[in-house]
Amino acid sequence: MQQIPDIIRLVPLQNYIWFSTALFCIGIIGVLTRRNAIIIFMSVELMLNAVNLLLTAFSSYKSDPAGQIFVFFIMAVAAAEVAVGLAIIVMIYRNIKTIDVGLLNKLKW
Numbered sequence: 001m002q003q004i005p006d007i008i009r010l011v012p013l014q015n016y017i018w019f020s021t022a023l024f025c026i027g028i029i030g031v032l033t034r035r036n037a038i039i040i041f042m043s044v045e046l047m048l049n050a051v052n053l054l055l056t057a058f059s060s061y062k063s064d065p066a067g068q069i070f071v072f073f074i075m076a077v078a079a080a081e082v083a084v085g086l087a088i089i090v091m092i093y094r095n096i097k098t099i100d101v102g103l104l105n106k107l108k109w
Contacts, residue, residue: 016053030046092104
């Protein structure tokens with residue numbers, strides 16, 4: 001088993017865990033409290049980045065590149081999500097002239 005590089009040992013793993021938890025909680029609060037679709041979208045991306053940070057930190061501390069490879073695939077899926085999500089938001093804005101999710105009652109039966 002490989003040793004943890006000295007540069008990574010400077011910051012303890014608990015700091016990465018706390019920082020990632022804080023970012024994820026900020027994302028959850030943004031999703032639950034905001035009405036603007038773009039802010040909700042950015043909050044979801046913030047939660048994905050918090051998970052990516054934690055996966056990278058664990059991967060570095062375990063000296064296993066599998067976590068970093070998984071982060072690469074998560075980023076590819078997130079890029080596709082951005083393209084599809086922004087296209088949906090633009091189409092909603094063109095049709096009803098607002099991006100407030102509270103006014104999207106046209107999607108109901």
